[in-house]
Amino acid sequence: MPVLELKGITKAFPGVLANDHISLTLEDGEILALLGENGAGKTTLMNILYGLYKPDEGEILVRGKNADIHEPNDAIRCGIGMVHQHFMLIPVMTVTENVMLGIEPVKNGLFLDREKVARRIREISEQYGLEVDPNAYVKDLPVGTQQRVEIIKVLYRQADILILDEPTAVLTPQEVEGLFKILHTLVQKGKSIIFITHKLKEVMAIANRITVLRGGRSVGTVLPAEMNPEKLASLMVGRQVSLVVEKAEAKPQGMTLEVKDLFVRDDHGNLVVNNITFEVHAGEVLGIAGVQGNGQTELVYSLTGLLPSLSGTIHVAGKPIQNTSPRHILEQGVAHVPEDRQKHGLVLTFPIHDNMVLCTYYLAPFARGVVLQEQEILATSEKLAKQYDVRTPSVFVNAGTLSGGNQQKIIIAREFSRPIKLLIASQPTRGLDVGSIEYIHNRIIEKRDEGTAVLLISSELDEILALSDRIAVMYKGQFVDIVPAASVTKEYLGLLMAGIKPENAPAAPSGQRTIEVDL
């Protein structure tokens, strides 16, 4: 008997049929991957299962019995636990306090029994190899450990069906490895897991079975052994997808960005960019690789005027821009695809058309004097939305209601449609689905070929390798090395990212290559 069975689940929102008669089964002790692009209906389905939404139709069976789930507490009672993509933890509390929130055990009728909970956390932690200190404060824990705290919360509530919503979106490659190990331990000890994702490689690596959703419908359940990434991708997207970036040899021209002896402190006063010098030429992509948190963010901020630099010079097309305002820098022809699109890139409660002109609203033809020219803004936005494939009912829709991929396309459309000399793209495809990644990669190469200098910052090594012509590796605020992309191996970059610069770099195969993107 399956531990969990969903039958004909249907849920409509105004204007959207989010789930259209979806059925799936979860067997005892297996990892079922729920694969689908953003917007395919995965999250809605899981929210229904967890009691956050009420389905319009369909039923949920837990161990063969009809489960009446109206709210999360019902789901917990049925042994269903959810690990959300965005953690529901209170940073200033300890692990123990976070775990006991909502079900605080009491001793002597009055006092919180922290010890009891801590004991239980240690037990769970040992049983499943989670390695979490119950007395640590959540704010001090790395992201991967915070996720394990979420898992402990679920296990503490005695769940045997675990739902993980995009659990790898926030993790480093090493942390992903660790998570997979934990998931294997969990199923070995009798838990069953639904693993929601849109990343093909992960699915191939971990799932026992894969249920693919597309456009609110289930398009089939497959076994990884019968599949390869291409097949899965086309099942998920509904058409043939190219998983490689086709690009010609770069034809670099004059120098567009020149950075000399740059030093930057972060908000806390730490020196995070420590003497960096580099240049980017028109018509080439310089990729900056490196583990997150090695100063890439602050480097970009200082290039775009969001953070003052301590010393050093930055020139764009020969003009000094260090420590000038963001607007001045924009006006020099610099485009910035920000790392955090929701924080910097968009005003989520603005409609699409306003976001499309967020950097140019004050210029002709969008403004005459101080008066906004709405017709121009609308016409341009509609044109851009079409041109850049932003999928939306209209440009009047608030940006916040769109999927991550479509939000990113708004930013791409806005930044790429301006006359620009330098494109700074920071984590341009983070958290996006296959289709969007493919699209954005092609656009970046297109910009390069138009003669724009591109500075690409990404923590995805495969993305760096796929797009860059030269690669700089950043470690602890410094560039360890800058190497031509054509003659470098992943292993060599890996060493550089760890701060090691071998005297004799291993020889790399020469000639043009295409590198598979990690999806």
Added chain:
Amino acid sequence: MTEKPIQPKKEEKAPASGQIRQALLVPALAVLTGLIIGAIIIIITNEKAATAYGNFFGDPLAALFASWEAVATAYGSLLVGSFGDPGKIINGLGILFSTGDSSKFIRALYPLSESLVTATPYIFAGLSVALGFRAGLFNVGAEGQLFIGTLASAFVGYSLVGLPWFIHLPLAILAGALGGALWGAIPGYLKAKTGAHEVVNTIMMNWIAFRLSDWLLNGPMKAPGFRPITPQIETSAELPRFFADPLRINWGFILALLAAYGVYWLLFKTTIGFEIRSVGLNPDAARYSGMSIVRNTVLVMALSGALSGLAGTAHVLGVDRWVGQGFSAGYGFDAIALALLGNSHPLGVVLAALLFGTLRSGATRMQSMAGIPIDIISIIQGLVIIFVAAPAIIRWLYRLRNIKSDTTVMVRGWGK
């Protein structure tokens, strides 16, 4: 995460009627609920009704009738006090048509005139706070800015003698706006430059304004004679009234409506408003896209202060024409409620101000005819604000579908 429902477009573009209804539903029900609870309070505090309820099981009808009578008398006189006595208006119309004498008719409109007179400073002050909200700033200092604006315009109004009205009146209005703008810009500048929270600073500025006005009215600005009031302003600085005494409705009301349109235009039709709204909704994105947070903060606080200043200016030039202690009935504080009720939209603020204006104005008659203290209006206003600020209560009370609305009012938290 597109599974979320597609949100209706916000009010920037002409929205469909259904969306207007959606936007008005909660405030309207909040007002209704406030009135109902007000009625309950009226019944509880009514002696006759209380006596009747003492004998509820003996004669339940009497209790109900007494309740009805208490509420009907109170709210009836409130309505008549707000809009006028229908009998007198019809009678006045009759005289107007039969004899061409409009005086009776105009006289019957006195309550309506008073409602609009009260609404005038409410509109200005509500716009002031709403504009701040739009930029993510909480201007609690509207009252102080109003004080300074009032005193500045009164000073220009009485001290300059012999000017023609078309110079004197604009000068007096400008002085009021500038006075308020200065009082708003100071906390704005402190916020932008030092990060000092505007709530704290505007409250401080309020106290400075109150004490400063005490001093000015007892000293430099005191009229001859013993009373601590300013001299009367010159006729050339008066905002003309539309009718003869006692109707006090004047050009200030028209100015207020123009200001509302002006704020709407500024917010939604200009690059300045685009920046203000961006800064309010997402300061990080605003900075990213090249907008200056510092400039916008100072600008919005100055504009907000100017509007508050105009609230007092319109009142002193149009209605009072002199300034004494306690000249404001707390317009600047009620303004916060107005901005909330009006969802920080100029049209919403105007509607909310008209509502508060009529309530406040009608309350005079209710106080006299039904013996209900004027404070009941404050209670009703307070209830309305609670319900608007916590729409969940209203949704639960009326079993409304829970449609998540993305808020336009987003006051940034403490810290920088």
Added chain:
Amino acid sequence: MKKIFAFLSLLVVASMLLTACGGTTSSAFKVGQVTDLGGIDDKSFNASAWLGVENAQKELGVTGKYLESQGQSDYAKNIQQFLDEDTNLIVTVGFLLGVDTAKAALANPETKFAIVDYAYPDCWPGAAVGKDCGSDKEIANVLGLTFQTDQAAFLAGYLAAGMTKTGKVATYGGLNIPTVTIFMKGFEAGVKYYNQQKGTNVEVLGWNTAAADGVFAGNFESTDDGRSLAESFVQEGADIILPVAGPVGLGSAAVCKETGNCLVIGVDADWYETAAEYKDVVLTSVLKKINVAVYDAVKRAKDGTFKGGVATYTIKDGGVDIAPYHDFDSKVSAELKAEVEAAKKALIDGSLTVDGVLAK
């Protein structure tokens, strides 16, 4: 939803009809009081005036109402409301209503008005009638109710001089206006008279008639100001304080009660009763019987003896006085009591005057 709105509109219409039809047209004599910003519960002017109206309701069979003013623009509006109701006598409280009262009175000669603490003519040379001031001559249908509070304050000053242990007494006002400073002047005179009689040198802090200046809180609201003023007076050595600033004085009373370092003298009403929480530090109170004056005005208006002009209430007719000593009765020496009583008699028969003492 529709049902709710339909029901509401029905309710509205019904209530309008009810009030429109049921308008009471009783022929009772109507009195309306318009308060100033203090409100009806200010434990001072407005409350005292309303007491007079209430007494008239009980004893003269008139109907009384009041309207509270919340802002400056309410004065004219509230007067207008009473005019609309054909009120026979409108009582306005305080100088802030001076111009609006005069305007309404001149426009409605049939209606009688009484104004507390104000009188016409109130214009000064060069003032514009109807704008800067109410009227440049008496108004036939307005009775100004004024009080010789300096006479009562004189007695309080004499008493304070006799009771002080430190040889220093103090007074302060709300604002530097005649209705306030008249108390302070009388108080100073009383102390001076005591010094003249006894050859002592009791000092008065906070007011000097010759300089026409003294200490003022600047408002009639802030009890905090009352606290800090009392504290600084005590520091300067005063042990009896006469605050002439309405509720501000309660802050001073609170300081005296908490520290036990001082006593207060109440004003307007008998604080022993109206501010009973401080009764153990209230030496006496300077009574300004607004209620008596208002009652008189109602009585005259009702029985037809009402005449415009000014009615000044003095120690002679009992309109001003000092309150009983209450708990301090045993602490005030019989000798001092007799002297105060003698001074009162002298003030009544005119052999002693406040100005006369000050002039010496």
